Amino acid sequence: MAHMPDLVFKELNAKGTAFRVLFVALAGLFLIGLGAAFYMEHSGHWVTGMTNQVVWGMPHVFAVFLIVAASGALNVASISSVFGKSVYKPAAPLSALLALALLAGGLAVLVLDLGRPDRLIVAMTHFNFKSIFAANIILYTGFFAIVLVYLWFMMDRKLKYKSSGPGTFAFIWRLVLTTGTGSIFGFLVAREAYSSAVMAPLFIAMSLAFGTAIFILVLLAVCVIDKRPLGDVLTERLRVLLAVFVATTAYLALVQHVTAAYWAGRVDVVSFILLNGGVYTFLFWGVQMGLGTIFPLALTLVPRLRSHATLAFASVLVVLGGLAQVYVIIIGGQAWPLTLFPGYEVESSFFDGVVQSYSPSFPEILLGIGGFALALLIVAFGMAILRFLPTSLADADIDPHAKKRLLETEEAGEPA
Numbered sequence: 485m486a487h488m489p490d491l492v493f494k495e496l497n498a499k500g501t502a503f504r505v506l507f508v509a510l511a512g513l514f515l516i517g518l519g520a521a522f523y524m525e526h527s528g529h530w531v532t533g534m535t536n537q538v539v540w541g542m543p544h545v546f547a548v549f550l551i552v553a554a555s556g557a558l559n560v561a562s563i564s565s566v567f568g569k570s571v572y573k574p575a576a577p578l579s580a581l582l583a584l585a586l587l588a589g590g591l592a593v594l595v596l597d598l599g600r601p602d603r604l605i606v607a608m609t610h611f612n613f614k615s616i617f618a619a620n621i622i623l624y625t626g627f628f629a630i631v632l633v634y635l636w637f638m639m640d641r642k643l644k645y646k647s648s649g650p651g652t653f654a655f656i657w658r659l660v661l662t663t664g665t666g667s668i669f670g671f672l673v674a675r676e677a678y679s680s681a682v683m684a685p686l687f688i689a690m691s692l693a694f695g696t697a698i699f700i701l702v703l704l705a706v707c708v709i710d711k712r713p714l715g716d717v718l719t720e721r722l723r724v725l726l727a728v729f730v731a732t733t734a735y736l737a738l739v740q741h742v743t744a745a746y747w748a749g750r751v752d753v754v755s756f757i758l759l760n761g762g763v764y765t766f767l768f769w770g771v772q773m774g775l776g777t778i779f780p781l782a783l784t785l786v787p788r789l790r791s792h793a794t795l796a797f798a799s800v801l802v803v804l805g806g807l808a809q810v811y812v813i814i815i816g817g818q819a820w821p822l823t824l825f826p827g828y829e830v831e832s833s834f835f836d837g838v839v840q841s842y843s844p845s846f847p848e849i850l851l852g853i854g855g856f857a858l859a860l861l862i863v864a865f866g867m868a869i870l871r872f873l874p875t876s877l878a879d880a881d882i883d884p885h886a887k888k889r890l891l892e893t894e895e896a897g898e899p900a
Contacts, residue, residue, distance in 0.1 A: 491574055491881060493871035496864070502709045507864055510857045517854010520847035521596035533843045538818045542811075542844035543597035546852025549694065549810045550590030550859060551624075551665055552687055555658040556695020558583040558631065559725065561638070562658075565651025571717055574882050575703060577872045580635040582702055582863055583658075583695070587627060589859030593852055616667050623661040630654045639870070662691045669813065676753045677817035682743055686736040690806065693729035696722065697802035702863060704796050706873060714792070715879030723795055727784040730802055734777045737809065753820045756839070757812065764816040767808040776805010815842055 496503060524532055534541040560579035564572035572579075611618045634654045637647040666687030669678040700722050707714040745754040757764055783789050783798035819840045866872060874881070 491874040491876075493577075493873065494875045495869060495871055496706065496710050496867040496873075498868040500709070503864070503868070506709065507861070510861045510864065513857035514854050514861055517593075517851050517857060518596075520850035520854065524847050524851070525596075531845060532848050533845045534848075535840065535842070537840040538815065538842040540814050540818060541597075541842065542815075542848035543593050543851045543855075545807065545811045545814055546855050547590045547594040547597065548665065548814065549807055550586050550593065550855055552662060552691045552810075553694035553698050553806070554583050554586035554590060554627070554691075555662045555688075556691035556693065556729075557586055557699050558654065558658055559692060559696050560699060560722075561634070562651060562655040565634075565638075565648045566655045568648075571721060571883055574874045574877060575699075575718065577635060577638050578703065578706075578863075578867070579699060580631050580638065580654075581866050581872050582699055582859075584628065584631055584635075585859040585862035585866070586695070586698065587624065588862060589855040589857075591624060592858055593855035596851060616664065616671050620661075620664045620668065623657070623664045627654075627657060627661050630657050639872075658691075659688060662688045669817070675817050675820075675822070676750050677744075677757065677813075677820050680740055680744060682736060682740040686733070686740055689729065689733040689736050690809065693726070693733045693802055694806045696726050696729055697799040697806070700726065700795060700799040701803075702860075704792060706867065707877065712873070713876045713878040713881070715877060715882070717879045717883045718877055719792060719795060720790075723784045723790065723798075726795075726798065726802065727781055730777055730780050730784075733809075734773060737772070756820055757816055761816060761819075764812050764819065767816075768812050771808035772805045772812065775801050776808060780805070818842075 498504075498507075532541055558579055560572045561576040561583075563569050564576045611621075613619070630650070631654055634647065634650040637643045637650050663684045666684040669675075670680055670683030672678040700719075703722075704714070706712065741754050741758060744750040757768060759765060761768075780798040780801045783794045783801075819842060821838055821840070876882075
């Protein structure tokens with residue numbers, strides 16, 4: 485049995501010009517996001533695009549996207565520890581760091597969008613165990629604790645050979661966490677576009693696709709900025725994973741709508757999203773299914789298009805498609821009017837039976853971007869002070885079989 489070559493892990497070169505420029509840019513975006521949050525809290529709810537009907541706006545889109553992606557960013561670490569795939573082990577610590585950072589960024593946006601962030605203390609000290617929101621607070625804090633322990637095992641020389649136990653626990657916990665996030669919408673029976681048992685598996689698939697895409701982008705960026713060799717062994721496996729997860733997400737999204745259309749009472753809301761919903765229909769077919777699904781699948785599955793550049797481009801498209809998907813789920817679901825009395829027509833002066841309009845304000849978008857910036861700042865700072873990634877991810881360095889083939893080729897006198 486071939487053994488994994490010894491790898492040298494090293495911090496990022498924080499003194500390099502590229503790193504400093506990136507760090508300053510991310511810090512600037514994060515501060516702008518904080519400023520936007522302060523402006524919205526100081527001025528009041530009216531400066532946002534949200535209304536009494538659409539109460540979850542663009543910040544919630546970013547927050548849910550980051551929280552869901554945090555679970556999927558742990559894919560590489562889970563595959564290495566739980567499923568014993570040694571090729572993924574060199575990138576496993578970075579995977580865990582990115583998962584923690586994305587969750588921190590998502591929760592930061594969520595807290596700053598509450599209007600009264602100090603009310604979070606109430607949610608942390610008074611639990612209603614019948615509420616899925618209370619359950620999610622436990623899942624989020626538990627995720628931080630479990631992944632930190634898992635990361636400690638992976639990076640400690642004496643404990644890294646025993647990381648499969650914490651890794652398995654983290655793998656199960658992140659599935660439960662994503663199930664809880666999807667269940668927030670699946671349990672809301674008042675919203676016809678939400679209430680569905682398909683929401684839980686759909687959000688798990690979304691997490692796998694979004695987290696893998698962001699991990700690929702971070703990995704490629706780190707290797708370019710710090711000039712670390714990156715071979716095709718790892719990236720080819722990530723390419724296949726991304727294609728599978730994207731296809732699964734698209735399939736479950738379609739299943740969700742087909743299932744809803746089977747119920748007579750939900751035909752109208754399905755038609756609203758898929759056929760005559762204006763911006764929501766465009767985002768679903770044009771961005772989510774088009775840019776976020778078909779194009780990435782072509783870039784990852786067509787042999788002639790395979791390269792690190794196309795893999796990065798496909799990952800960017802998956803992120804954009806994911807944001808569109810979360811937007812359609814959250815905003816589109818609220819835009820469709822509530823059915824207060826099924827089987828009856830309701831008319832009043834309070835927008836009953838009227839499709840609600842929503843236009844995200846600039847401060848809302850800046851707050852969401854600030855959450856992304858915070859997550860990437862945590863990753864950059866962590867990699868600058870601790871050794872999360874080896875100096876080389878070349879094929880011969882991370883794959884014993886590739887190294888063996890290279891040695892055999894050299895002994896035969898053939899060019900490498």
